[in-house]
Amino acid sequence: MKRLLELLTGTYGPSGSEEDIREVIEKEVREYADEVYTDALGSLIAVKKGKGRKVMLAAHMDQIGLIVTGIDDNGFLRFSNVGGISPFNVIHRKVRFQNGVTGVVSYETELEDIRNLKLGKMYIDIGAKSKDEAKALVNIGDVAVYDAPMAVCGDRVTGCAMDDRAGCAVLVETLKRVRNTDHELYFVFTVQEEVGLRGARTSAYGIMPDIGISVDVTLTGDTPKSRPMAINLGEGPAIKVKDASVIAHPKVKELMIQRAREAGIPYQLEVLEAGGTDSGAIHLTGAGVPSGVISIPCRYVHSAQEMVDLKDLTQAVELLVTILEKEIEI
Amino acid sequence: MVEVLKRLAEARGVTGNENEVRDIILELARPLADECYVDRIGNVIAKKKGSKGGRKVMIAAHMDEIGFIISRISDNGMLRFLPVGGIDQRILVSKRVLVGKDRVPGVIGVKAIHLQEPDERRKVINQKQMYIDIGARSREEAEKVVKIGDYASFDSDFVCFGDNKVKSKALDDRAGCSILLELLKDTYECDLYACFTVQEEIGLRGAEVAAYHIEPDLGLVVEGTTCADLPDVPDHLHTTRMGKGPAISFMDNSSIANKDLFKRMVKTAEDNSIPYQIKENVAGGNDAGRIQTSRSGVPTVVVSVPCRYIHSPSSVMDLDDFKNTHLLIQKFLKGVEA
Numbered sequence: 014m015k016r017l018l019e020l021l022t023g024t025y026g027p028s029g030s031e032e033d034i035r036e037v038i039e040k041e042v043r044e045y046a047d048e049v050y051t052d053a054l055g056s057l058i059a060v061k062k063g064k065g066r067k068v069m070l071a072a073h074m075d076q077i078g079l080i081v082t083g084i085d086d087n088g089f090l091r092f093s094n095v096g097g098i099s100p101f102n103v104i105h106r107k108v109r110f111q112n113g114v115t116g117v118v119s120y121e122t123e124l125e126d127i128r129n130l131k132l133g134k135m136y137i138d139i140g141a142k143s144k145d146e147a148k149a150l151v152n153i154g155d156v157a158v159y160d161a162p163m164a165v166c167g168d169r170v171t172g173c174a175m176d177d178r179a180g181c182a183v184l185v186e187t188l189k190r191v192r193n194t195d196h197e198l199y200f201v202f203t204v205q206e207e208v209g210l211r212g213a214r215t216s217a218y219g220i221m222p223d224i225g226i227s228v229d230v231t232l233t234g235d236t237p238k239s240r241p242m243a244i245n246l247g248e249g250p251a252i253k254v255k256d257a258s259v260i261a262h263p264k265v266k267e268l269m270i271q272r273a274r275e276a277g278i279p280y281q282l283e284v285l286e287a288g289g290t291d292s293g294a295i296h297l298t299g300a301g302v303p304s305g306v307i308s309i310p311c312r313y314v315h316s317a318q319e320m321v322d323l324k325d326l327t328q329a330v331e332l333l334v335t336i337l338e339k340e341i342e343i
Numbered sequence: 344m345v346e347v348l349k350r351l352a353e354a355r356g357v358t359g360n361e362n363e364v365r366d367i368i369l370e371l372a373r374p375l376a377d378e379c380y381v382d383r384i385g386n387v388i389a390k391k392k393g394s395k396g397g398r399k400v401m402i403a404a405h406m407d408e409i410g411f412i413i414s415r416i417s418d419n420g421m422l423r424f425l426p427v428g429g430i431d432q433r434i435l436v437s438k439r440v441l442v443g444k445d446r447v448p449g450v451i452g453v454k455a456i457h458l459q460e461p462d463e464r465r466k467v468i469n470q471k472q473m474y475i476d477i478g479a480r481s482r483e484e485a486e487k488v489v490k491i492g493d494y495a496s497f498d499s500d501f502v503c504f505g506d507n508k509v510k511s512k513a514l515d516d517r518a519g520c521s522i523l524l525e526l527l528k529d530t531y532e533c534d535l536y537a538c539f540t541v542q543e544e545i546g547l548r549g550a551e552v553a554a555y556h557i558e559p560d561l562g563l564v565v566e567g568t569t570c571a572d573l574p575d576v577p578d579h580l581h582t583t584r585m586g587k588g589p590a591i592s593f594m595d596n597s598s599i600a601n602k603d604l605f606k607r608m609v610k611t612a613e614d615n616s617i618p619y620q621i622k623e624n625v626a627g628g629n630d631a632g633r634i635q636t637s638r639s640g641v642p643t644v645v646v647s648v649p650c651r652y653i654h655s656p657s658s659v660m661d662l663d664d665f666k667n668t669h670l671l672i673q674k675f676l677k678g679v680e681a
Contacts, residue, residue: 029599053640080594083579083623091579093625095594133580153621154593154605205599215640 014186014326017041018170019163021178021185025111027078027156028095028205031055033111034074038181038202045188046200052219056212057202059188065195066341069222069302070187070333071213071291072180072229073206076173077315078156079108079118079137084148088141090116093132095156096207100130102316109160114139114150116157159317168247168323175319177206179309180228183326187333194338203291210258213291217298224265224303224343225295226336228329230321231256231283231308242285246310247322249279250329253306258289259296264343265305269336276335278328283308303343307332344525344669345662347371348509349501351517355441357410357494358427358544361385364406368520368539375527376537384552387539391527395681398533401559401641402526402672403550403630404519404566405543408512409654411495413442413475416486420479422449424495428544432470434655440475443493449477497656507662514658515567516543518648522565522669529673532681533561543630547597550630554637561604561642561679562634565672567658568592568647569626581623583649586661588618589668592645594625597632601642608644611675617667622647646672 026034035057043049046059057074077096084090103118110116116139120130137157141147163172181202188200199220204212206229217225231251234242244251252269253261273280285308296304307329312320356364368387373379376389387406409428416422422442426432438451452475453468475495479485499512511517523537536557540549554562572584583590591608593600612619631643648668651659 029594030602053642054635056640080625082625083581085579091623093594095599153623154600208599211598211636212640214636215638219639 014182014323015165015170017185018179018182021181022163022172022174025109025158026074026076027158028075028208030111030156031075031204035202038074038185041185042188042200052216054212054215055204056216058216059200061188061198063195063197065197067197067199067220067223068337068341069199069201069217069220069225069295070184071201071203071225071227071295072184073177073212073291074181074202075204075207076158077207078158079103080156081151081153083153084144086144088143088147090137090139090147090151092135092137097315098132099315100132100135106317107160108137108157110151110155110157115160116140161317169320170323171318171320173317173319175311175321176230176314179230179311179321179326183228183309183329183333186330190330191334191337196337196341198337206291210289210291210294214294214298217295217302221299222302224341225292226305226307227291227295228307228309229290230311230314231285232314233310233312236312244281244283244310246312246320247324249281250325250332251281251283251308251310253283253308256285256289257287258293259304259306261305262296262303265303268341269305269307269332272335272339273332276331278332280332344521344666347524348517348521351520352501352511352513355496356406356408357496358407358542360494361406361541368406368524371524372527372537382552382556384549385541386549386553388553388557389527389537391530391535391537393531393533393535393681395532396534397681398561398679399536399557399559400533400561400563400676400679401536401538401554401557401634402523402563402565403538403540403553403634404523405516405540405549405630406520407541407544408496409544410497411440413489413491413493413495415491416482416489417474418482420481420485421474421476422485422489424475426470429654431654433467435470435473436468438656439498440495441498442475442477442495443489445488447477447488448498449475449495452476499656508659509662510657510659512656512658514650514660515653518567518660518665519565522672525669526673526676531676531679533679535676540630547628547630547633551633551637554634554641558638559641562631563672564629564631564634564643564645565668566629566645566647567650567653568622569653570649570651582626583620583622585649585651586664587620588664589671590620590622590647590649592622592647595627595629595645596625597628598635598643600644604642604644608646608675611678612671615674617671617674619671
């Protein structure tokens with residue numbers, strides 16, 4: 014799991030530019046699936062054929078990023094956000110483009126009050142001395158991501174894009190481990206979640222599943238003076254009750270709780286006040302798809318150093334495997 | 344092409360009330376298309392069969408424009424109104440409007456500067472404090488010519504001026520509609536579905552419906568977009584620049600361009616020596632947002648004509664940009680294999 018997570022979080026793949034991460038995941042899942050294909054928007058779908066329920070499992074493979082909107086005469090890049098990028102999270106961060114070009118993010122220092130900082134007053138410095146020099150390295154529309162290789166401290170790891178490569182890792186491991194199942198399983202690595210759940214919408218339409226489960230990170234409430242939230246890092250995967258995009262289908266939620274109890278897997282119940290995930294799009298597909306979410310507790314979400322506990326990930330895999338190997342009555 | 348643009352831009356078609364524009368488009372599209380119909384939400388769909396057929400290309404421009412809807416008639420005959428679509432309330436005062444089917448002339452009023460307190464003068468007047476004055480003396484008199492729910496649109500002439508520029512309301516997106524009509528004069532290898540959509544300005548609603556029943560293989564959107572190449576705007580926030588050609592978008596708030604289509608559009612411009620620019624901002628959204636996520640997904644790309652002072656009664660566009668946008672898309676469509 015550690016190796017896989019390091020590989021996935023270290024691979025480039027902001028919303029709309031998921032080619033590299035798709036290739037890496039495809040390599041990981043190919044020999045375990047009966048069929049692997051990519052849909053019109055770019056989501057990767059690995060199918061494990063079966064005769065039972067059609068289950069769609071989704072984790073988004075895109076990550077947030079900084080998209081170049083202009084290059085000035087001195088070679089500085091102006092940028093906008095791809096997904097939820099806060100100005101404060103990117104100050105003096107190292108970022109990397111798909112072609113390997115790296116830069117540092119900074120801002121116009123004539124700014125009187127740092128609280129007024131907006132992305133429009135920031136830029137990426139890639140060390141270019143002129144517009145031409147910059148243009149030889151980067152084009153308008155290119156996207157940079159955090160350059161933050163995964164670091165390990167015990168069971169816990171930090172790095173960029175745990176949101177949602179942690180979910181992708183859980184799905185890959187689940188696919189590798191799930192054996193005795195009658196259900197038809199669709200492991201979907203979705204695109205463009207961070208800009209509005211777009212890949213989940215189209216992939217779910219193509220699959221028309223009987224039930225949908227997405228795996229994504231969620232926030233925690235266990236750091237000093239944090240916003241109250243009954244989720245702690247390392248205390249097990251979270252079973253979502255609701256967020257801003259979806260109310261978990263009661264029967265899916267109950268099934269998750271029941272299976273966790275039967276298998277003695279620790280779990281937490283999650284109510285996320287803001288934010289959403291792929292299930293928000295999946296559950297509204299066609300005539301409706303009963304959907305739930307298994308969340309990985311994660312600190313410092315959308316920063317360059319998101320922290321997860323590997324135990325939560327392995328327990329999420331165990332929970333998914335037991336759900337998929339048993340009867341699914343909704 | 345400019346004559347058609349003038350006719351379309353002067354027609355009135357505030358979101359939800361696109362009839363006038365739709366009638367003109369039907370009249371002009373019918374002789375050009377193999378099939379032309381109005382769908383259940385009001386979109387006009389003009390189908391042009393390809394010489395080889397096969398791939399379905401949906402090209403969309405929206406018919407609707409921003410405007411107002413009458414919400415209340417005061418005892419003194421003044422009309423209270425609500426904006427339809429994104430309108431900068433600072434531009435509203437003293438603008439002429441036409442209300443309802445019978446084009447009742449009116450003017451947007453607020454209390455005169457003499458009556459404003461000093462601190463009121465420094466503030467932006469809220470749209471809620473404004474009213475439309477149609478010269479009626481009483482509610483009864485006003486009700487003879489206007490009903491609650493009537494639409495009002497800017498009363499603004501289409502004028503050619505300066506160095507090949509035009510000034511008009513509703514260039515967003517009658518410019519796109521005119522380009523679609525011009526494109527229908529040609530034939531292509533692929534099947535072309537020219538969609539003149541409704542209700543873009545309040546949430547891309549027409550395009551969602553059109554994309555669902557057309558089920559295209561590829562989506563193209565032709566828009567009027569922001570152009571802020573103005574003295575007080577720093578260079579990196581210009582978004583697009585007038586006279587520099589059609590603007591190709593890599594991303595906006597509603598969609599991310601399909602990379603392959605984006606590259607092919609750029610290459611088409613370069614191969615044919617058509618001036619073009621990349622839209623240097625991620626602002627705004629358009630029909631592509633709904634087309635792209637329709638059913639199991641549709642690769643899309645957006646090309647726009649830069650318009651200064653967009654969403655106002657006097658937006659300004661360069662006619663070369665307009666014609667080059669048509670030319671670029673025409674060449675692009677010629678290159679789409681069946």
